[in-house]
Amino acid sequence: MTRSPGSQGPLAELAHAVATYVEYQQELGVAGFAPAAAGARLPAGAVVPGEAPAAPLPAPAGAPGDGGPSASAAVGESLEALRAAIGDCRRCKLAPGRTNLVFGVGDPHARLVFVGEAPGHDEDLKGEPFVGRAGQLLTEIVTKGMRLRREDVYIANVIKCRPPGNRNPEPDEVESCEPFLVRQLAAIGPEVIVALGKFAAQTLLRTKTPITQLRGRWHDYHGIRVMPTFHPAYLLRNPGDKRLVWDDIKKVMQVLGIGTAPA
Numbered sequence: 001m002t003r004s005p006g007s008q009g010p011l012a013e014l015a016h017a018v019a020t021y022v023e024y025q026q027e028l029g030v031a032g033f034a035p036a037a038a039g040a041r042l043p044a045g046a047v048v049p050g051e052a053p054a055a056p057l058p059a060p061a062g063a064p065g066d067g068g069p070s071a072s073a074a075v076g077e078s079l080e081a082l083r084a085a086i087g088d089c090r091r092c093k094l095a096p097g098r099t100n101l102v103f104g105v106g107d108p109h110a111r112l113v114f115v116g117e118a119p120g121h122d123e124d125l126k127g128e129p130f131v132g133r134a135g136q137l138l139t140e141i142v143t144k145g146m147r148l149r150r151e152d153v154y155i156a157n158v159i160k161c162r163p164p165g166n167r168n169p170e171p172d173e174v175e176s177c178e179p180f181l182v183r184q185l186a187a188i189g190p191e192v193i194v195a196l197g198k199f200a201a202q203t204l205l206r207t208k209t210p211i212t213q214l215r216g217r218w219h220d221y222h223g224i225r226v227m228p229t230f231h232p233a234y235l236l237r238n239p240g241d242k243r244l245v246w247d248d249i250k251k252v253m254q255v256l257g258i259g260t261a262p263a
């Protein structure tokens, strides 16, 4: 995973990266943040001193079968195999209304996975998660804030097909679709999940606790650390809370060893 070489040489590229980063900090009203090194990548195995590394996702048991929504999967199942197994899924009532099934995008071995709720209008049309205005904000968090590339992380949703009118997914839809996410995560093996918004956080963590109380603290999902934070769509409506999301993201960066967070 290397950046494409800039046309202006490495020093100009570095200067541009730093300027972009500082500008992003200023947008957030952050002062005194010690940034990660330019072009920071996700070093393998870095953890916060004193914290045990998160346990891997439990080894899935059973045969791949027909690709049904069982959380069980073949050991070593790849994302490609899972996507093929899902196929033209009709396992819940969201199938008839979708344009595209939105599986997920990014590094198939990412250490960091962002999980949102479900595809919206733009995502449904394009077949890719987080590509609308909220998606642009998530991309800024990754590229300007964390100084990674979007393709260095993995981005997916709990639900793979757009609910009509962007309504909240219903329990039977979650029951049908979430096991695919479990298998996705088993294939990727991330160290950290960032749960974007109330629905993703409450679904993953099986809780009704408000996102305002969940965010900013570490939780566990099948042995993987989970950091809930506000959904980018919420931030579009409440830009003043970007600072809180940045606080959460800094904790993620610290665990992954990709930045130095202030006290």
Ligand code: SF4
Pocket (backbone or CB within 6 Å): 086, 089, 090, 091, 092, 093, 094, 095, 101, 159, 160, 161, 173, 176, 177
């Ligand atoms: S939402 Fe999930 S379970 Fe329902 S049709 Fe789409 S992929 Fe299948």
